[in-house]
Amino acid sequence: MTEYAAFAALPSNVQxxxxxxxxxxxxxxxxxxxxxxxxxxxxxxxxxxxEIEVGAFVKPxxxxxxxxxxxxxxGLRRKPGVRYSAIAPNPIGARRAVEADADAVxxxxxxxxxxxxxxxxxxxxxxxxxxxxxxxxxxxAGKPFDAVLSVAFGCPFExxxxxxxxxxxxxxxxxxGAQQLxxxxxxxxxxxxxxxxxxxxxxxxxxxxxxxxxxxxxxGAGLANILAALQVGISDFDSSIGGIGGCPFAPGAPGNLxxxxxxxxxxxxxxxxxxxxxxxxxxxxxxxxxxxxxxxSQTIKAGICKHLTQGNRQQAxxxxxxxxxx
Numbered sequence: 001m002t003e004y005a006a007f008a009a010l011p012s013n014v015q016x017x018x019x020x021x022x023x024x025x026x027x028x029x030x031x032x033x034x035x036x037x038x039x040x041x042x043x044x045x046x047x048x049x050x051e052i053e054v055g056a057f058v059k060p061x062x063x064x065x066x067x068x069x070x071x072x073x074x075g076l077r078r079k080p081g082v083r084y085s086a087i088a089p090n091p092i093g094a095r096r097a098v099e100a101d102a103d104a105v106x107x108x109x110x111x112x113x114x115x116x117x118x119x120x121x122x123x124x125x126x127x128x129x130x131x132x133x134x135x136x137x138x139x140x141a142g143k144p145f146d147a148v149l150s151v152a153f154g155c156p157f158e159x160x161x162x163x164x165x166x167x168x169x170x171x172x173x174x175x176x177g178a179q180q181l182x183x184x185x186x187x188x189x190x191x192x193x194x195x196x197x198x199x200x201x202x203x204x205x206x207x208x209x210x211x212x213x214x215x216x217x218x219x220g221a222g223l224a225n226i227l228a229a230l231q232v233g234i235s236d237f238d239s240s241i242g243g244i245g246g247c248p249f250a251p252g253a254p255g256n257l258x259x260x261x262x263x264x265x266x267x268x269x270x271x272x273x274x275x276x277x278x279x280x281x282x283x284x285x286x287x288x289x290x291x292x293x294x295x296x297s298q299t300i301k302a303g304i305c306k307h308l309t310q311g312n313r314q315q316a317x318x319x320x321x322x323x324x325x326x
Contacts (some may be wrong), residue, residue, distance in 0.1 A: 010271055013235060014230075016237055020256075021040060021055060022053040027065075027245045031065050041077075043282075052085070057070075098137060101149060104146055106147065108120070117258070126304065135176050154194075167202060170205070182238065192221070199211065213236070215245070221253070239256065242283055243256055258298070
């Protein structure tokens with residue numbers, strides 16, 4: 001019988017890491033100014049987020065949206081208790097992240113050879129060798145070293161990724177010193193059953209290792225996958241303000257989980273996040289002005305359920321003089 005935890009109790013609290021300033025903005029055609037990025041990140045911290053992915057130390061010609069990451073770190077109004085992190089693809093990037101005083105440095109590795117080649121132009125074995133060098137740079141600086149395993153729930157080039165391969169790579173990353181692991185559904189290929197299968201297999205292999213999920217909504221299953229993960233005890237997730245972003249190096253990758261949509265759902269289920277939902281919504285509206293187009297967020301369009309007036313609720317029943325809507 002296939003494993004599926006349909007009726008498990010939910011965690012009482014969830015920790016959300018905001019990835020919009022990096023994973024979101026890297027997919028935008030409009031490149032925000034350094035001042036705008038700092039304004040966005042400061043607003044996210046003011047809304048209660050305690051983990052924010054500020055940017056990436058990558059080659060500007062590959063991801064021009066991240067060219068000013070050092071300047072963004074320098075301009076932040078650092079709020080006590082907030083962890084400002086950055087990603088780095090190699091030891092050079094790791095050193096730049098340390099010099100910028102990132103609170104944590106993250107490395108990305110793909111669970112498939114094809115996506116790793118597309119993402120960083122290296123084999124998985126070459127990336128793992130680089131991870132060892134990065135880990136040393138970060139360790140000497142006294143910074144936390146985190147790892148994100150992309151396409152852990154399916155690869156757009158190769159299809160299904162065997163769970164045993166995902167677990168083996170997780171083991172390699174832990175052996176190299178990763179303190180935190182994140183499994184990424186980079187192109188939205190996950191579904192609730194697969195999420196639970198992967199998480200339960202991970203728990204059996206690494207029973208004491210914390211796990212974070214980076215899930216996408218590219219095919220509309222993002223929030224359903226969150227619920228499935230909650231049912232098997234996951235309480236750490238990534239999401240992006242407004243729902244912007246994805247991976248520029250993989251087809252079919254748009255669809256980051258929207259921070260305010262995720263927060264709204266959790267709050268309606270009495271799962272605490274420590275976030276100010278109206279402030280998040282205002283930040284998403286500010287982001288729309290910055291990038292010059294609507295964001296995918298549904299909550300800023302529909303509003304907060306508990307804030308609807310009685311009149312709104314009556315209208316929402318669908319009754320009218322000419323019949324009922326569905």
